[in-house]
Amino acid sequence: MDFATLLKTTNPAILLAIASAGMLAASLVLGLGITVGGRALSSWLRATAPSDKEVDAFDKRQLQDFIKTQENEKPFAMTPMNEPILISLGCFFVAFTAASLFITPPAVKEPEDPNKPKPVVLTIVKDPAKATKIVAELPKGNAANGKSLYEEKGCVGCHTLDGKAGVGPTYQGLYTRAANRKPEYGAKEYIYESVVNPNVFIVDGFQQGIMPNNYNTQFKPQEIADMLAWMEATFK
Numbered sequence: 001m002d003f004a005t006l007l008k009t010t011n012p013a014i015l016l017a018i019a020s021a022g023m024l025a026a027s028l029v030l031g032l033g034i035t036v037g038g039r040a041l042s043s044w045l046r047a048t049a050p051s052d053k054e055v056d057a058f059d060k061r062q063l064q065d066f067i068k069t070q071e072n073e074k075p076f077a078m079t080p081m082n083e084p085i086l087i088s089l090g091c092f093f094v095a096f097t098a099a100s101l102f103i104t105p106p107a108v109k110e111p112e113d114p115n116k117p118k119p120v121v122l123t124i125v126k127d128p129a130k131a132t133k134i135v136a137e138l139p140k141g142n143a144a145n146g147k148s149l150y151e152e153k154g155c156v157g158c159h160t161l162d163g164k165a166g167v168g169p170t171y172q173g174l175y176t177r178a179a180n181r182k183p184e185y186g187a188k189e190y191i192y193e194s195v196v197n198p199n200v201f202i203v204d205g206f207q208q209g210i211m212p213n214n215y216n217t218q219f220k221p222q223e224i225a226d227m228l229a230w231m232e233a234t235f236k
């Protein structure tokens with residue numbers, strides 16, 4: 001597994017914890033390194049500084065007084081004790097900021113509102129055995145409501161009831177024809193599929209891609225059951 005996949009598959013909280021621990025250790029080492037290096041540099045600078053005689057040209061006394069007042073006024077001074085700690089913390093802060101650009105902590109999930117209706121998506125049938133099961137598990141349909149849905153859901157725009165040709169096949173005789181459209185499907189299974197996933201079977205003489213293919217999100221199980229009941233009662 002490469003690093004990118006590992007990053008994606010591991011829980012971000014764990015990643016963040018591991019990264020933080022690693023960075024803390026690295027920061028301590030780096031901080032100590034900087035401290036030791038800094039001290040070495042300052043003693044070298046001190047050793048190579050001009051001699052007292054050379055600075056005599058300055059008013060030495062005044063200079064020392066100035067340094068004294070400066071030191072007394074300092075609200076905070078680096079000491080051998082706090083210096084490595086402060087530098088380490090600084091390194092950790094920088095490393096943490098850099099790492100947080102790559103690791104996103106887990107999103108805080110909003111508690112789900114139990115009253116919020118979940119979107120119903122009707123199952124798209126692929127396997128005839130499952131189709132029979134899905135249709136058998138639909139609630140009992142109401143034919144009168146099925147007729148209203150034919151208008152409400154816009155089927156009326158493409159399907160006639162009286163045998164006249166429309167954009168889509170007429171519903172006249174539909175239920176009887178439906179039983180023979182696909183050998184492995186009964187009438188209800190076939191009609192269910194035709195509504196939920198219209199492009200898998202195209203009726204002869206009609207075109208694919210005309211009937212909307214999002215009815216699986218527009219019908220509740222009760223509504224498709226009503227539609228089936230109406231068709232069974234009316235178009236034999």
Ligand code: HEC
Binds near residue numbers: 150169195198
């Ligand atoms: C924009 C036009 C259009 C709309 C709206 C439409 N259909 Fe269709 N329908 C078609 C066409 C075109 C076909 C034939 C092509 C195919 O088999 O997919 C078809 C085929 C069908 C079939 C198969 C008919 C057969 O003889 O095998 C059924 C069942 C069906 N539609 C039901 C519906 C229902 C229910 C609605 C409303 C929820 C609906 N259609 C809305 C255009 C439409």
